Amino acid sequence: MENFQFEDLSPNKVNKVYQDLKKFGSFLYNHKMGVFLVSFSSGVAYLYHNITQSHKRKQIKLAKERVMTYFESTQKLSEREVDAIITKFIDENKILDKIQTPSLASIRSEKDPSEKLKLTDQLKVSIITKLFSVLYIIPMVTIFNRLQINLIGKYCYLDYVLYKDQEQHSMRLINQQTESNFINSRNNCYFFKDINFSQFINLIQEQIKISLKDWKIDQQSSFEGFLKLLINIRNNFEKKEIIASISSDNSLLKYLIPTEEEIDNLVQSQKTPENDNDIEYQNLKMLYNEIRNIFESQKFYDVLKDSINQSFLEFTKNLREDFESTELKKQIDSIVLPDLPIEMEIPKPLVTMHNIILLPKINKQIGNIIVNKKSIIEKIGSTDLINQLNYSVLTNDLDFNKVQF
Numbered sequence: 001m002e003n004f005q006f007e008d009l010s011p012n013k014v015n016k017v018y019q020d021l022k023k024f025g026s027f028l029y030n031h032k033m034g035v036f037l038v039s040f041s042s043g044v045a046y047l048y049h050n051i052t053q054s055h056k057r058k059q060i061k062l063a064k065e066r067v068m069t070y071f072e073s074t075q076k077l078s079e080r081e082v083d084a085i086i087t088k089f090i091d092e093n094k095i096l097d098k099i100q101t102p103s104l105a106s107i108r109s110e111k112d113p114s115e116k117l118k119l120t121d122q123l124k125v126s127i128i129t130k131l132f133s134v135l136y137i138i139p140m141v142t143i144f145n146r147l148q149i150n151l152i153g154k155y156c157y158l159d160y161v162l163y164k165d166q167e168q169h170s171m172r173l174i175n176q177q178t179e180s181n182f183i184n185s186r187n188n189c190y191f192f193k194d195i196n197f198s199q200f201i202n203l204i205q206e207q208i209k210i211s212l213k214d215w216k217i218d219q220q221s222s223f224e225g226f227l228k229l230l231i232n233i234r235n236n237f238e239k240k241e242i243i244a245s246i247s248s249d250n251s252l253l254k255y256l257i258p259t260e261e262e263i264d265n266l267v268q269s270q271k272t273p274e275n276d277n278d279i280e281y282q283n284l285k286m287l288y289n290e291i292r293n294i295f296e297s298q299k300f301y302d303v304l305k306d307s308i309n310q311s312f313l314e315f316t317k318n319l320r321e322d323f324e325s326t327e328l329k330k331q332i333d334s335i336v337l338p339d340l341p342i343e344m345e346i347p348k349p350l351v352t353m354h355n356i357i358l359l360p361k362i363n364k365q366i367g368n369i370i371v372n373k374k375s376i377i378e379k380i381g382s383t384d385l386i387n388q389l390n391y392s393v394l395t396n397d398l399d400f401n402k403v404q405f
């Protein structure tokens with residue numbers, strides 16, 4: 001305010017401002033059509049921009065919905081396929097029979113003390129080996145099949161799903177033969193080939209022999225004590241530097257995928273004079289290299305650990321019931337408790353159990369797990385971790401805002 005001066009409003013200056021305003025008014029009147037056109041074109045441009053952006057947002061929303069619909073349907077397809085694979089090889093082909101288990105009758109009838117000891121050691125090792133084999137097979141095959149299906153989806157179906165364009169669909173980067181060679185099915189499962197599965201079993205069995213050295217069959221186990229035994233055995237297989245590195249001798253994952261030499265032999269065996277399969281070999285090799293890279297990622301390790309936990313949790317939840325004391329439970333139920341403001345479930349008391357009695361119960365639980373495997377597969381498949389990883393694999397972490405529609 002201190003810079004304001006009254007001479008600024010002198011008559012001459014006021015008159016000049018008035019004349020300038022008159023000239024501007026005359027300009028607007030004489031050029032009203034031009035001004036109108038400029039204003040109109042600016043409005044049209046603004047409106048066009050808004051319509052275009054709105055259309056793009058709608059296209060992005062529809063594309064995301066199509067991708068999610070495709071993703072959810074293929075994950076359900078994977079669940080059914082994994083169930084069929086495990087049913088064929090474990091239920092029908094009885095592949096676990098490779099783990100020879102002596103019967104309790106044969107142990108009782110054996111007169112030679114050294115042979116009897118040998119049979120009892122074989123019994124405990126074989127049953128725990130079967131247990132770990134089943135509890136690892138279900139999550140491993142489930143996760144691996146998901147990865148295979150979503151990698152093929154990325155290279156063969158994603159563009160079609162995004163654009164709904166049949167021409168895009170026909171330009172798939174991976175042919176049907178390569179897809180068939182790559183994805184496990186009930187008719188073609190690398191993991192369950194005799195030599196691979198035998199090596200997988202042997203790796204587990206050798207470690208369990210060491211872990212059960214001091215776990216005697218004539219001793220007793222509590223539920224908590226047996227859980228600690230399971231955890232100690234799992235630690236030998238599930239450390240990241242072991243299980244996530246397929247170059248490690250103790251990695252269970254290496255039995256899921258063929259070596260580069262085996263891939264080469266596979267493609268060479270399918271060569272014909274008309275087709276030398278060089279492109280197919282390169283594509284198959286590329287797919288397995290991607291799998292190896294995923295195996296070594298932290299995200300995959302988190303998914304694998306969580307999925308294995310789901311599998312073991314199902315077993316331990318059911319096994320706990322075998323340790324529950326029916327007699328003690330009846331005694332507790334007979335006690336009259338005071339009225340409580342909230343409902344409380346009193347945990348059932350647990351007992352210790354001789355290992356010779358526990359082992360047949362574990363064997364029975366293995367059978368129950370195989371029968372109810374579909375439930376475990378569905379639980380593993382419904383976790384956020386496995387879905388986030390596989391959606392990332394399918395879309396290659398696509399930024400939908402950058403997709404050209």
